[in-house]
Amino acid sequence: MNSESGEGVELTLALAGDARIARPLSMFDDERFLSVVKVIRDADAAFFNLEALLLDARYGPFYDSGGEPPHGRYVALEPWGADELKWMGYGMCSCAMTHAWDFLYNGILSTIRVLDEKGIVHAGSGRTLSEARFPGYLQTKKGYIALISALGDVPPMTPALDPAGCNLGKPGINPLRTDVIIDSETAKKLQEVFVKVRGKVTKVEAWGHDVFEIGSTRYIIGKKKGHYCYPKARETDLDANMREVRGAAKQADWVLFAYHYHDMYNDAAAEVAHSAIDNGADVFIGHGSGARNLGGIEIYKNKPIFYNIGVFIAQLETLKFQSSGIYENMNIKDGTLGDIPDEYPTWWSCLFVPTLRGKQGPERKLVGLRLYPIDQRPTPTPRGQRGRPLMAKRKLAREIIEGIRKASAQFNTSIEFRDGIGVAKL
Ligand SMILES: [Zn+2]
Numbered sequence: 001m002n003s004e005s006g007e008g009v010e011l012t013l014a015l016a017g018d019a020r021i022a023r024p025l026s027m028f029d030d031e032r033f034l035s036v037v038k039v040i041r042d043a044d045a046a047f048f049n050l051e052a053l054l055l056d057a058r059y060g061p062f063y064d065s066g067g068e069p070p071h072g073r074y075v076a077l078e079p080w081g082a083d084e085l086k087w088m089g090y091g092m093c094s095c096a097m098t099h100a101w102d103f104l105y106n107g108i109l110s111t112i113r114v115l116d117e118k119g120i121v122h123a124g125s126g127r128t129l130s131e132a133r134f135p136g137y138l139q140t141k142k143g144y145i146a147l148i149s150a151l152g153d154v155p156p157m158t159p160a161l162d163p164a165g166c167n168l169g170k171p172g173i174n175p176l177r178t179d180v181i182i183d184s185e186t187a188k189k190l191q192e193v194f195v196k197v198r199g200k201v202t203k204v205e206a207w208g209h210d211v212f213e214i215g216s217t218r219y220i221i222g223k224k225k226g227h228y229c230y231p232k233a234r235e236t237d238l239d240a241n242m243r244e245v246r247g248a249a250k251q252a253d254w255v256l257f258a259y260h261y262h263d264m265y266n267d268a269a270a271e272v273a274h275s276a277i278d279n280g281a282d283v284f285i286g287h288g289s290g291a292r293n294l295g296g297i298e299i300y301k302n303k304p305i306f307y308n309i310g311v312f313i314a315q316l317e318t319l320k321f322q323s324s325g326i327y328e329n330m331n332i333k334d335g336t337l338g339d340i341p342d343e344y345p346t347w348w349s350c351l352f353v354p355t356l357r358g359k360q361g362p363e364r365k366l367v368g369l370r371l372y373p374i375d376q377r378p379t380p381t382p383r384g385q386r387g388r389p390l391m392a393k394r395k396l397a398r399e400i401i402e403g404i405r406k407a408s409a410q411f412n413t414s415i416e417f418r419d420g421i422g423v424a425k426l
Helices: 033-042 080-088 104-118 129-131 184-198 234-253 263-278 324-329 394-409
Strands: 008-020 046-048 092-094 121-123 136-140 142-149 178-182 211-214 217-221 229-233 253-260 283-287 297-300 303-306 312-315 348-356 365-375 414-418 422-425
Touching: 008 033, 008 283, 033 348, 033 365, 046 253, 080 104, 092 142, 092 263, 092 312, 104 121, 121 136, 121 229, 121 348, 129 184, 129 234, 142 234, 178 184, 184 211, 184 217, 184 394, 217 365, 229 234, 234 253, 234 263, 263 283, 263 297, 297 394, 303 348, 303 365, 312 348, 348 394, 365 394, 394 414
Parallel strands: 008 046, 008 312, 046 092, 092 121, 142 253, 178 217, 253 283, 283 303
Antiparallel strands: 008 348, 136 142, 178 229, 211 217, 297 303, 348 365, 365 422, 414 422
């Protein structure tokens, strides 16, 4: 068919951020909810960031990792969560995420099995590092889509490992770590403080004396004069991921690169985004910085970069699986889930709907971009009703689009508010 808008030539995507679904959605039939579902189903392909484990009792038991949760709570869903997301119209998701190790390796293996069984294409986690880096592939009538997914802000135990000799390797996620480039004077002060607290700083001998680690962060002392401290994507991880992007661009008609990271690594994310597009990706999908901070949109070489697509389903408070550690961390004695404080009071979100057209390569470009603002009904809505995505009404819709407009202005991308949604002026 390869006509003007046919296979491999035009594609409309619906992109959604973190989907922490704790309660079924498919029985709801109110208009504001169904209009969200319609946007997802009307797209040629829909993507979400899982940002949670899927724990199926058949693949358990699931032991608590015992660590402090990397960002507050443990985040695990029941397997029907995948059915609900599929019902909404989603066909693919990203699994390289912060909470991958919350329930040790069984949590990761169960998630992979559940997604495979439900027929949701996934990328970013695996039984080994090679598998975690390997793209997920989704067939649509508009072409074959590859998804590569990586994590930027990487808790210590989460990266997958490949087998080595008699060692079988380790399940985990695809890391695209961020190092910090720092000037020698600031590095010295930082090391002095850390030595006082912990006794010693780990020098990474193999990488030379100008590299040291504090916690899971690697610091590289720069040669330039002056004071500086900025994040940079780790070269070895970046190279390995870009190799997958180049391979995927040959295997598939469309390539998506998903990257989960947090605010402090914004500069490194820009480097990753540009590299992904330089190496053949059509869309960069950033997520992870929290929904209060919906990021900007850059159009780079005619391709869209979404720096942060936010949170799509925010039902954190009603998730059932929680670590006993959270009660201790929060100084809650003899508590239940009901005693754990509310999450952020506002969870704003948006569905990002780009349309790309043209043959694969530099000619292909973004020809349309619609932004559907989503209301998560945060506090004071009761917990049992919070976090279900609804199309935002006018006042909130305007506020959400205004936030994205401002964040995108730094990239000279203009967004306007029209008929309750955001539309990019291309
Ligand atoms: Zn995260």
